[in-house]
Amino acid sequence: MDVQTMSESVYVGMCIKIGTPQQVASRRDIWDIRELLRNQHGVQRSMRSGSRREGFRLPDSDVDTMYWQTNHRVIWDFSQSEFYNIHRQAMILCDNSESPAGFTLLWLPLERAGQEVLSSCVRMNGGLYISSSKYRENVCASLTPDDRIHGPCSTRTDGLENYLTLDHDEAYCFVSDFWPPSASSWIDRCHSWPPLHVVNDIVRNGCHFVAIGHKLGNHEDNEWRISFSQAEYKLVYSMNHTQFITYGLMKLFLKEIINKELRDEETQLCSYHMKTAVFWAIQQNTLPQWCPQNLLAGFWVCFRLLIKWVYEGICPNFFIPENNMFLSKIHGQAQTSLFRRLYGLYERGIALLLHSPSIRSSIIDVLCNPRLTVCTDEHTLISEAEFDVELFREIHSNDAHRTSELRAELCMKYLHTIEQLIESPLTQYQVVSLQKHTATILECTAFILHNMYTNTGVNKQMYIADKMSRHMLELVAKFGFVSDMLYIAMFYYKTLRYREALSVIELTKVKLVQPYLMYNGYVDRERYTAAVGGQSLSTKMRQAVARDIKLYDEICYISELLPEQQSCTLNSSHTLLIPLYVLLHMLEFLSSRHVDTVRAQAALDDLQVLVHHDQGPLIPFYHRDISWEILGICQQMAGNLQAALYSYQQSLRQDPFHKIQTATTKRINDLHIPP
Structure with a gap:
């Protein structure tokens, strides 16, 4: 048995499960830039x-x-x-x-x-x-x-x-x-x-x-x-990537073998003990080289150190060794029992990893094919499109700000911080993440400014605020996601510019029907790679990536969704996450009602077909509550109260992901359908 080849095979399997060096670096960079922004003020x-x-x-x-x-x-x-x-x-x-x-x-x-x-x-x-x-x-x-x-x-x-x-x-x-x-x-x-x-x-x-x-x-x-x-x-x-993979291997070993079938209250070892073992093993220089060929040797070093600690009843904290982290939990009969169990696993040798569902196949591949050669080059492990799917999902999910702080003056401070960061050395992942943060802050600022000056009665202030808001949202549409164009469509609808809203919606539709578009996790990988492969992440985001639309609860985007936003707030939720195509059809319906009733009915029909029949690509499971709700709102506005009642009832039957039940129940009570 070639242990080095087996180590390489397990390394490749763990890179696919845990992440390649490039994936792990991008995840960290995206989280770091978010934290840096949030901690400035x-x-x-x-x-x-x-x-x-x-x-x-x-x-x-x-x-x-x-x-x-x-x-x-x-x-x-x-x-x-x-x-x-x-x-x-x-x-x-x-x-x-x-x-x-x-x-x-x-x-x-x-x-x-x-x-x-x-x-x-x-x-x-x-x-x-x-x-x-x-x-x-x-x-x-x-x-x-x-x-x-x-x-x-x-x-x-x-x-x-x-x-x-x-x-x-x-x-x-x-x-x-x-x-x-x-x-x-x-x-x-x-x-x-x-x-x-x-x-x-x-x-x-x-x-x-x-x-x-x-x-x-x-x-x-x-x-x-x-x-x-x-x-x-x-x-x-x-850590280098092999050391990081070793840490991940120890976590999986704990979960899938050591603590398998144990209730939480029965477990004695935790992930922190695994991390501590890896820290000590690296610092004590017990392995001459941490590389893919030595992955299993590194795992074995950490496992032996863990067994030694259990035998002695001492797990020294990495920073303060006098702090024995086993002191209050692993002693007496519990310690003896745990040592016997771990030593029994140790006696099986590396074959003990065959009991881990996450690791088993990588070992079996080598056992069944002793002449197997393994390529550990990360660029062969994941395609460009697959990498981008995760990257843009990560950017979108971390593109969040404390809603209680979304005030105009703080948004300007955020923008000032971004201006300073642009001058500092940034990785490509931090650059594209910062670009999306900028788009989000501009979008929030635009709506906050408009809401501040709408009812002041001072025409000059209203004009200036309107002009600034439009300019900000035009910038958002230029360098945010493709889907961010809908923010300016919402703004045009909110400010009674119905034809301008419909013009933006038409342009958005053209971009959304491109065969290479990446929407959430769905993408034609070959067409995506052919269209934008090798281009900068910034270009990809602007031309080929669309995500669901976030509405923060403290900002009024369009009045039709205010009850749902308020319901979120009452139930300690802070964001509506609306499927892109649902909001697109809603905005088209709302805007067309004022200029083209035939088009309004067509948009409502498209929305109804989408909500009734989509099985996931366009309306994820957890967003079906808000999707049925929006369909009901549009049907009620069109005068079809029975259809609206059915849609609201369907919304209540979905997983309450957005916590909008308060708004839904009130809408049902306000229908006043005659018997």
């Missing part, structure tokens, strides 16, 4: 972490978001306060004298902070300390019924752009600009990995504190855990 900052931030897109890849206030800063000793204006920023001092390694108490020496922090404090040792449990209670008091508590986080289930769902953990924490003294030994260990510039960047950005104490500590309810989430994703970024 306001007091609150946020940071994404978790598997998806690292570059994974497995079905259960999670998202973690950490939030903190910039006007509260944690320091390790009083001398560090000289770097701050203590009249504007609350100083919080670490006191880890009575806490286990990796945990600390947070002391407010000046007893001055925000109200949410002060209400979370307890008196201890003559001082005022921020209680982690009280802080969690205060933060979680505003949670929705769909949220649940998970460790230091509130967890909810989110819908994704590709219609999967995942758990999204949100942690409200504190930040320190300084590296923890208890982790200083980590800096001294970094001789071979990570590179010096990564070490310096990690140390320069400090750490965070999340609201959970050590289960065996003296102050569990009041302690805070030191979080290295920011350092960890930067370490994952610094």
Whole structure:
């Protein structure tokens, strides 16, 4: 058996499942540019972490978001306060004298902070300390019924752009600009990995504190855990692709073999333990070269290290080794049982991976064909069109901004930030992602400006706002997705320019019938490649890519959809995601009613056929609620109340993805159909 060939085969299989180097790089760049934009303004900052931030897109890849206030800063000793204006920023001092390694108490020496922090404090040792449990209670008091508590986080289930769902953990924490003294030994260990510039960047950005104490500590309810989430994703970024694939292999090994058929409460090992094993294995230089030919050898090194930890009952935290992450869970009989199970797997050798559905076929291919040669060149693993499908889906799903911040002045600040970013060195993925962010911010600004000045009664202001809004939306149509042309059609309809709206709709139709068009995940790969293959991502986005239309809940786009947007807001949803062709037919119907009743009826007929008969390509499953709703609205406006009633009832029967049931129910009650 040629172990190197088998390693290459598994590497190729994992690249297809987990991502090629190019795919992983694009995912990270897109998330990084989004975070950079969102953290330029306001007091609150946020940071994404978790598997998806690292570059994974497995079905259960999670998202973690950490939030903190910039006007509260944690320091390790009083001398560090000289770097701050203590009249504007609350100083919080670490006191880890009575806490286990990796945990600390947070002391407010000046007893001055925000109200949410002060209400979370307890008196201890003559001082005022921020209680982690009280802080969690205060933060979680505003949670929705769909949220649940998970460790230091509130967890909810989110819908994704590709219609999967995942758990999204949100942690409200504190930040320190300084590296923890208890982790200083980590800096001294970094001789071979990570590179010096990564070490310096990690140390320069400090750490965070999340609201959970050590289960065996003296102050569990009041302690805070030191979080290295920011350092960890930067370490994952610094891995070469074989190391990243090894990390993914360990995650799949955990899920599909070690924890297979175990309930959540029965599992002892978690993904964080796998990550820690990979970190230690890379830093200890136990493998001379991390390359595709050595993938299985790298996996075996990590697996042996994991078994050693379980045998000894010690899993040393990568940054603070004195923090034994097995201490409160893996000991006694549970430890013995887990070791026996892992050692039983170890005795099977590499054949144990045959029990993983994700890995099995890559091994069988080599076993059945010993003379097999494997090409690990990433350009042979995924076509240009397949890569672009994922890339533009990723850009669209990350093209989101906090709707509570969508105000004109903040939109202008966003645009100023983009102007500065354009001058900085950016990757091709960051450039095209920034281009789409710009289009979205211009589109939001255009509608916000119009809504601000519509009812002022000052003609000059209204004229200027209208002219600026039109210019912004023309720019959106020029360098956004093909589908973004519908924003200017909505604007023309909203401002009673019905013929102009219909003209834009006609032009949009011409672009949408091109045989190479990529709509959501659907594309004729050969025609797409022939038409735009090899061109820049910016050109592809402008000429060949269309997506569903996002309507943010705090912006009025057209009055006909205001009840649905308000229903979203009431139910803690913030965006309507409308299938492109549904909105196209709706706008054509609405605009034609004022200039061409025959065309209006034809548009309504097209909309009805689409909603009744489409099986997914044009109306995804999770968007059928809003699609039936829009059909009902148009039928009601046309005077066909029975048909409208049927459509509204169908909307209520769909998956409530958009949470518009309140609006739908009211529309039904307002029909007043005679018996």
